[in-house]
Amino acid sequence: RIGVNHGSLSERILVMYGNTPEGLVESAMEFVRICHREGFDNLTLSLKASQVPIMIEANKILVEKMIAGGFNYPIHLGVTEAGSGEEARIKSIAGIGSLLAMGIGDTVRVSLTENPVNEIPVAKELVKYYGRNKKAINETIRHATAYKLQPGETLKNITGQRFPVVVTGISEKAELRYDAKQGTLVSGANRKCNIQPVQEFPVLENRIVKISYPGLSSGELRIRATVDITLMVGQTSSAGLYLENGETEKSDHLVDLSLKILQAAGKRFSHAEFIACPSCGRTRFNIFKKLEAVKSKTAHLKGLKIAVMGCIVNGPGEMGDADYGFMGSGPGKVTLYKSQEPVLKNIDESEAVNALINLIKKGGDWVVPEKRTTFF
Template sequence: MTKRIIVGGVPIGGGAPVSIQSMTNTRTSDVSATVEQIRRLAAAGCHIVRLAVPDAASAEVIGEIKRQVSVPLVADIHFDYRLALMAAERGIDKIRINPGNIGGEDRVRQVAEACKSRGIPIRIGINGGSLEKSLLTKYGGLTAEAMVESAMGHIGLLNRYGFDDICVSLKASSVPLTVEACRLMAEKTDYPLHLGVTEAGTEYMGTVKSAVGIGSLLLLGIGDTIRVSLTADPVREVYAARAILKAAGRLREGAEIISCPTCGRTRIDLIGLAGEVERRLADYKGNITVAVMGCAVNGPGEASAADVGIAGGDGVGLIFRRGEILRKVPQDRLVDELMLEIRKLEESKQDE
């Protein structure tokens, strides 16, 4: 089991549930826009939000942003240790930094002391695209071993000043490289790991790559917090992260939709129905399995494990609950009737 750190009240590691992170893409100095996006991320299910802090103007407003939101905030710092100090002074909940790229050891000491005195954890972020040249030379290029050695070096630098409230990420745009680096790191240390595939791409391809990379590690029992990096609205990152956690069996919240592929037997708009059900249940906060099936072959019997579902026919369909057929309804009423049964199911749970 990994060590546990606390980020603004959210536990990471030590057996805590895997938390979801994302990052704003607004100018942090634009307080109103940043706060609005943080609130959208939180509403979608994000537990921790990271902010870019490239300049003093961004660092100066951290306290003001924190007063308007409820989720913990992370300051993303590169090169300038003074920005880390400013963020710490203004109540940031966590700092993401590479101790090796902020200058001399005295600067690292100042950041470590500022964070230690305030109980602020530090994430050491190792990125395959910015690894130390000395390590690239030693290993003959970018390798998982080089990434792990870089991480261990940064950990040692913070440990030198008595700081050990650390989380580590090892990310590359290559899925196999990311997985191997995280696997090696998990074997070598018990620091909590932040998982993600960096520069993963657009929403579709980035989600696929992240699902393979993050999902395979979660199935190995590796990973304490995740961020899906997409070239898309950050809220889409949260939805993708929730889906990955569900597929890996690490999240028991929300609607799990199971649906069959279309085939020559299908006589109903199954694709449209499944899409509409998914849309209506996107923000569902309960715990339910919903089936959308195309015909009697893949209908109530095969989907009997689902809490509730629909099965198509020729212009009509069946509403069923845990394999039991309830009634037949016209196609244009199927989704409405399904949602009605979901509400009934929720009400019955509340009465229990």
Template sequence: MRTKQYCNSLASYSRRKTRVVNIGGVPMGGDYPIRVQSMTTVDTMDTMGSVEQVIRMVDAGCEYVRITAPSIKEAQNLEEIKKELRKRGYTVPLIADIHFTPNAAELAARIVEKVRVNPGNYADKKKFEQIEYTDESYNAELDRIREKFTPLVKICKEYGTAMRIGTNHGSLSDRIMSRYGDTPLGMVESALEFLRICNDLDYHDIVLSMKASNTQVMVQAYRLLVNKLEEEGLQPYPLHLGVTEAGEGEDGRIKSAVGIGVLLEDGLGDTVRVSLTEEPELEAPVAKTMVDRYNNRVGHAAIEPVNENPVDPFSYSRRHTHEVANVGGQNVPRVIADISRLETDDYKDLKGIGHFYLPEPDKWRMNDLGADYVYSGNSPVQFMLPNGLKEILDYSAWQESTDKLNKVPLLTVDEYLAGGSKHGEINFLKLQLADLNEKLLPALKEDRTAVIILETQNEHGMAEQRRAFFKLINAEADIPVIIKRSYPDLTDDQLQIYAATDMGGLLIDGLGDGVMLGTEHAGEGRSKEQMLNLIGNYNNTGFGILQAARTRMTKTEYISCPSCGRTLFDLQETTAMIRKRTDHLKGVKIGIMGCIVNGPGEMADADYGYVGSGKGKITLYKGQDVVKRGVPSERAVDELIGIIREGGDWIEKEEA
């Protein structure tokens, strides 16, 4: 039976110690800082355009820059780009991104500091065919791959060029798919096949990655990779972290942080690339916001060690809890909006948390991001809330309330143990890990009305809250738990990244029955409008985290690549256009890929796909199946909507 070990500690922050790989004088791994990188979007044949973009990226914080080289001509032009950069005083290491073309990789390896190859399409041609392989035919394929791959390894050794073996979830070869399926294990084995060849040839300047647009799959694959390296006695190679096709704006930042952040929390990762459908110079600051959190993480308040992980870190399974009202059990995770910092008169404006009052029909309306509960602290709402929205009050205020049915209490541990009157159906209890002692746990196990609101003050808060979940699991206490985090004043990017890391890291492992972003540490002196905006931002972030962790789908998901020199249309403009027409299709996943390299493979998780297949030409997919080829781009969005209609997933957008 495979051990569950994948990091140094589940309780104490400790970065995984890896082999050092020197990339053009900027070493990665070991005790070196976690590096930040990105990828150009300009056509590689546009030398000056590429150079200017690289300079903008470096000035924004990129320590490595990747450039696509889909054929020999682009690989050759990397030399011109490099010469011009050096002439201007920029020594940033360059990485050639290779798919399908070993001859381009072999040329690029003589020019740039690192090459990236994708095992799924470097020596394989993915035909999306399920072929049965015998052991003999499978091994024959491995021999063929060795023959194709060995020349590149020898060139890299000769020129001192580093290599990233980068597996992508959506582009696993037919051979891997036939044996392992579309799984994290298949991703790991795909990379290990190439890594074993490198080891046989005594080449070790290697970085590994396991990228996916599905955050659960991505996290499981990286963990499993580290586990397998240890199991096979292979060297601890550095890890490149990234969520493939994360998207744009708030969604892209949250999704990236959910996938990347949980790995960084456990000390995994030596370089980070955030893939946003935005200009590449906007990616580095987001990545830097992620990695800078760990500069001073060592020395946090001690957390009780974890002797054995009670959950499987390599597969998703939601923690079993009993149902309390509409929390826990089979219910989707809930969102609690903290409105306790508002003045009582401001409560009527709940549109920021998805509830709209319409005066003329005298009715409430809720959108897809409508909070499930509001926490009002000691100031009860003085009007009837919309149907289905429950109010949580501090226990003392609840005791004084005339409506003890529709309003529910939030108790401290002392109030809970004092044994006073409680709500007949649901009682929220705020506590931290240290409160889960021999006195409280037995009482909670017997109480079918309790819901924990789990807080933390620890700088290593995700690990402390995870430890609390483990304690509940080991005690066989199936009480529902809301994950609560509170932050001081942050920028929007910081809030989205910190909260997505801290909460998403738990949800990824099936831990948590809801989320709550508290406002108690937000700065004083905000106007009514500023506080309403803050609460609305917190609410949207909560729903975004649940969606990114794949635990509650409340809006359309766009799996859009960040663009590169291979892209065959204006990706940002097209994504915005598709979003405008389809953003009301709750739970539908649409892949928007700039070229055949990133689609359909990288949108393996999408329900529908829009993929560039030539200048001005689009191929449209339903799942992995091509529905229409060569559609003129001016008609492609309409045709895509037609396919969604035929698939039964289209609904008309309601007028605001």
């Protein structure tokens, strides 16, 4: 296996390509060429990043490079240091599922900072929906409707002025709607409209996109909506998103899901971004509990990237783009980082979370949390 991590590129690659998807690809391809030249082709390739857009773009470029070079090696997919909870699952689904839907990927790993057995159900569901399903990517558009706002038309329950906005209701004047029974887009006069191919999502800057999944369970909705929206926003831009699931899900949950998907896709940040390794034998503190403690205190810091890493072997490189770092440095000891600089070294694990909060305050990035139960 030739594996490259976005946070651990060599200085030579960084000088030549920067910390880019192209740098990830070239870092792998130079070793592919060496192995092939020496007659060794029993390879699998893996390009991982904690940022979903970079992970997706790198693997797309990798396929292009392999085709151009006459190579045909299997690709292993994963979003590295995805973290824990719903956000981590959505990040993994966005990255892995989108590539599987494009026909890219042979093996997968969902990486969670939790008990490793929790990774398997998510991976199985992804493979169930998108593994070797060449029609999957063409199905996404069947649930997408683009609304062009008419004079005097109002939106309901907008989550704020940042774009894309997330909407939980739209007036009946909208031009188009998706009819589940007919499986097509229809106008107000019930005339059928042609469904555009996936490469041309019907989305413009002044349009609200409605995607409807009537009757899907919560788990199915999370996977289908995450992949569809990630593919859509990666190709086009829109003024807003309106996710609908009939009467199955409450509107608050749909808004929360929409915001988390948009954040995973790198389009709108509504809460802090957490980068955390899944733990290994080098970890010298309970990273599962500490990550949850850090999240409970800092999740409201919109747009801030916070890394919780288990050890000093991979931690410094793989949390390179984080604003703040919380890294195990010995048994029961933690070192805190501001960007890539260690600021507080080898402090006691029991004091580390409060010390991190004080460091964030000192850096001018702390805000008082609002009393809300979802990330609006």
